[in-house]
Amino acid sequence: MTTIDIKKLSPEQKAELAAQLAAEEKEKKEQRKQNLEALEKMAADVMPEAFSQAETAWQVLTEAKANIFRLFREYLKLKIEVFENKSLQKTHTITVGDKSITLGYRVADGYSDNANYGIAMVHKFLGTLAKDENSKKLLQTVYRLLSKNAKGDLDSKKVLELAKIAQESYPGTDFEEGIGIIQDAFQPKMSRWFIEAKKIDGQGVERSVPLSITSADLPADFDLSFLLPNKEK
Numbered sequence: 001m002t003t004i005d006i007k008k009l010s011p012e013q014k015a016e017l018a019a020q021l022a023a024e025e026k027e028k029k030e031q032r033k034q035n036l037e038a039l040e041k042m043a044a045d046v047m048p049e050a051f052s053q054a055e056t057a058w059q060v061l062t063e064a065k066a067n068i069f070r071l072f073r074e075y076l077k078l079k080i081e082v083f084e085n086k087s088l089q090k091t092h093t094i095t096v097g098d099k100s101i102t103l104g105y106r107v108a109d110g111y112s113d114n115a116n117y118g119i120a121m122v123h124k125f126l127g128t129l130a131k132d133e134n135s136k137k138l139l140q141t142v143y144r145l146l147s148k149n150a151k152g153d154l155d156s157k158k159v160l161e162l163a164k165i166a167q168e169s170y171p172g173t174d175f176e177e178g179i180g181i182i183q184d185a186f187q188p189k190m191s192r193w194f195i196e197a198k199k200i201d202g203q204g205v206e207r208s209v210p211l212s213i214t215s216a217d218l219p220a221d222f223d224l225s226f227l228l229p230n231k232e233k
Contacts, residue, residue, distance in 0.1 A: 072092075103195050125175045162179050
């Protein structure tokens with residue numbers, strides 16, 4: 001590779017070199033513009049078909065979900081009547097031979113606004129504690145357990161942990177009363193109906209039947225390795 005010493009170039013040579021560099025940069029920008037336009041066209045060409053297939057898959061899953069619940073409707077009604085457990089059981093697993101289907105609904109944690117009064121009481125109590133190492137550890141633990149999720153709800157399991165701490169270490173205090181208010185404000189809410197399907201394969205291993213696009217496997221020979229990070233870099 002030849003190195004050019006710009007200082008040794010004449011004004012005419014420098015001007016010619018600058019013009020070449022400008023032309024090269026202009027060519028790169030034009031090529032990038034063409035590539036971006038090509039990307040937009042490619043996306044526009046395949047989007048209608050891709051989105052249509054996604055909508056079709058969703059429709060098929062929606063209809064299948066309703067049909068499976070419909071198929072087991074009378075079975076579930078009779079089961080509830082026989083075992084008298086309507087209010088207790090959220091899920092029902094039906095197994096026949098090497099196949100099983102679980103139907104039911106998910107329940108998400110939820111609290112009424114009264115929980116905020118309990119939280120405020122707990123925080124006020126924590127503010128009265130001496131700031132030694134033990135109290136600092138307690139503060140960190142309580143704040144972590146009282147943290148809300150992305151939906152703004154407390155975790156009922158963490159609240160139970162707090163109740164245990166309050167009962168064992170701070171009985172009769174505003175800490176225990178505050179946690180009690182939070183627990184009384186617990187209002188679980190139904191999240192969504194779900195279906196899970198499993199079967200035993202030829203090796204006796206239980207396998208789940210994927211019921212979402214995320215869970216579904218791509219064909220074994222479908223190569224998307226070009227999307228993965230290059231480990232050599």
